Amino acid sequence: MSQATDAQRDAIVTWLERVDNFVRVTTPSRCASSSSSRRGGASPVSDASADRRKATAAFNELATFVNAAAPASAWNGEVAYQRLADYLLQYRAAVTRATSPQFALTPTDKQTGLRSVADKLETLCRHFGRLQSLHAAAVAQGITGEATAVETAVVEPRKPVPRAPGPSTAATLWMDGDEKLEKELDTGVNSSNMRQKQKALAGGLVVLESDEDEVDDEFPVTPRVDTSKKPPSGSATKKTTRSSDGEVMWLQRKARRVERSAGAVESSVQGTRSSASGHSQDELRSAIAQVISQRQQLVDSRAAAALSRQALGREQQRVEEEEQALASDEELSAGFREHEVVDGSRSSRDMGDGASGFLPVLNPLLSGGDTQGMERKRMFLRAKQLAFQQVKWQQEKELQERELELLRSEMQARETLAQRELQLRRLRVRAELMHPMIVAGASAAQIAERLQLL
Numbered sequence: 001m002s003q004a005t006d007a008q009r010d011a012i013v014t015w016l017e018r019v020d021n022f023v024r025v026t027t028p029s030r031c032a033s034s035s036s037s038r039r040g041g042a043s044p045v046s047d048a049s050a051d052r053r054k055a056t057a058a059f060n061e062l063a064t065f066v067n068a069a070a071p072a073s074a075w076n077g078e079v080a081y082q083r084l085a086d087y088l089l090q091y092r093a094a095v096t097r098a099t100s101p102q103f104a105l106t107p108t109d110k111q112t113g114l115r116s117v118a119d120k121l122e123t124l125c126r127h128f129g130r131l132q133s134l135h136a137a138a139v140a141q142g143i144t145g146e147a148t149a150v151e152t153a154v155v156e157p158r159k160p161v162p163r164a165p166g167p168s169t170a171a172t173l174w175m176d177g178d179e180k181l182e183k184e185l186d187t188g189v190n191s192s193n194m195r196q197k198q199k200a201l202a203g204g205l206v207v208l209e210s211d212e213d214e215v216d217d218e219f220p221v222t223p224r225v226d227t228s229k230k231p232p233s234g235s236a237t238k239k240t241t242r243s244s245d246g247e248v249m250w251l252q253r254k255a256r257r258v259e260r261s262a263g264a265v266e267s268s269v270q271g272t273r274s275s276a277s278g279h280s281q282d283e284l285r286s287a288i289a290q291v292i293s294q295r296q297q298l299v300d301s302r303a304a305a306a307l308s309r310q311a312l313g314r315e316q317q318r319v320e321e322e323e324q325a326l327a328s329d330e331e332l333s334a335g336f337r338e339h340e341v342v343d344g345s346r347s348s349r350d351m352g353d354g355a356s357g358f359l360p361v362l363n364p365l366l367s368g369g370d371t372q373g374m375e376r377k378r379m380f381l382r383a384k385q386l387a388f389q390q391v392k393w394q395q396e397k398e399l400q401e402r403e404l405e406l407l408r409s410e411m412q413a414r415e416t417l418a419q420r421e422l423q424l425r426r427l428r429v430r431a432e433l434m435h436p437m438i439v440a441g442a443s444a445a446q447i448a449e450r451l452q453l454l
Contacts, residue, residue, distance in 0.1 A: 004083045006126060011069035012087060013127045015062055022134045023141075024058040025084060059084075094125040095132075107439060284422050291414045295407060302407075306400055310393075317389060321382065430454065 004012070016022045056077055062084065063075035075083070097103055098121060105114060114120050121128040430451060437447050 004087060005070065007070045008066050008073055008075075008083065009087060009126050011066045012062065012084060013130050014069070015065045016134055017130065021058065021062070022138060024054065025062070026088075026138065088131075091125045091128065091131050094121055094128055097124065111439070283425075284418065287418045287421075288415070291411065291418065295411045295414075299404070299407060302400070302403055306396065309396070313389070313392070317385065321385070324381065325378070426454075 016025070059077040059080045063077055063080040066075050066080065067073050098117075103117070105117065105120060109120055114123065118129065125131070433450060433454075434447055437450065
């Protein structure tokens with residue numbers, strides 16, 4: 001891994017905030033050796049070796065602390081030295097960008113959720129505020145000075161495995177020009193805030209800008225330092241200004257770009273309006289026609305099924321009536337045949353006086369009153385069947401009426417749903433039109449005027 005993770009950087013900042021660890025890893029050593037040699041004290045070699053041992057112990061403590069906080073790190077003193085140097089260089093790059101007059105929140109930053117310049121600095125360098133507090137405390141204690149300027153004169157390129165983790169020249173790089181850099185940072189943040197307020201107050205005119213002039217704030221560019229040349233210190237960075245001719249040309253290009261963007265917005269609005277209206281009307285007609293055809297097919301199928309059921313019921317009723325009539329006729333004919341057989345087999349002598357006891361029994365079969373009773377029973381049976389059939393027809397009619405009511409209510413619900421879907425699509429078209437205008441900062445009157453064109 002060439003970069004430290006978020007958990008490792010959290011552990012680094014936590015360790016730097018303890019006691020005087022920040023001073024231990026950022027105090028230059030060559031200044032101490034040169035000053036001791038000028039005072040005539042101990043030898044510079046012994047002082048440098050002592051400082052190197054202190055720095056080595058400090059970096060070993062940092063590695064141990066990071067390994068305890070993030071067990072998957074497996075750092076040693078050399079790795080801790082490299083990661084701390086990279087982290088402090090990233091902080092220095094963020095401070096340098098913050099002092100630029102063009103450093104401010106862009107519409108892209110606001111869409112990503114950044115609310116202030118401090119949030120943007122946190123995205124450029126994790127725990128930017130905490131490192132700034134440590135830096136301010138070090139400046140207040142008088143840690144930075146002439147020795148720091150001497151240390152920043154030469155910046156060694158980072159090697160994969162350094163010889164010994166001594167005091168980092170990259171760690172002292174960010175301390176160059178401390179007081180002036182702090183002032184520039186404050187003025188840069190204040191100026192960016194003032195520009196944001198002025199833009200918010202002067203919101204009457206909507207200016208559409210292209211993406212060519214936007215500055216990429218997501219990927220900071222770290223300058224490469226040549227070891228053979230002396231890099232400029234923090235005090236040598238100056239603000240560049242455009243000449244009067246360049247400003248005039250830039251304003252002309254900006255005006256042409258605004259005109260082209262306004263024409264593109266107008267054409268897109270007209271195309272959206274025409275396409276949305278045409279599509280919405282066609283879709284509404286097709287949806288209504290589809291619903292009506294479906295309802296008509298359902299009604300026709302239900303009516304055909306009801307007619308088929310009625311015809312089948314009538315046919316069954318006729319068959320049953322014919323079978324009952326045939327059964328009753330067969331019973332009567334069988335009774336008459338039995339009476340004729342009995343009457344023909346007996347003689348007048350056998351009947352005598354005792355035959356009078358049989359005549360009352362056979363008499364009802366031969367009389368017409370019994371036939372009338374059978375006819376009455378048959379008529380009564382047919383009346384009952386007709387009554388039941390009438391009740392059945394009434395129930396089927398009520399069922400069909402309920403089905404028709406259900407179909408009407410369903411059709412009304414479908415039409416209401418189609419109308420609501422159409423309203424929802426219109427709202428979506430308006431939202432698609434309003435969103436880019438709101439992002440561009442258009443006023444409510446301009447948005448209302450655009451919506452009236454629909």
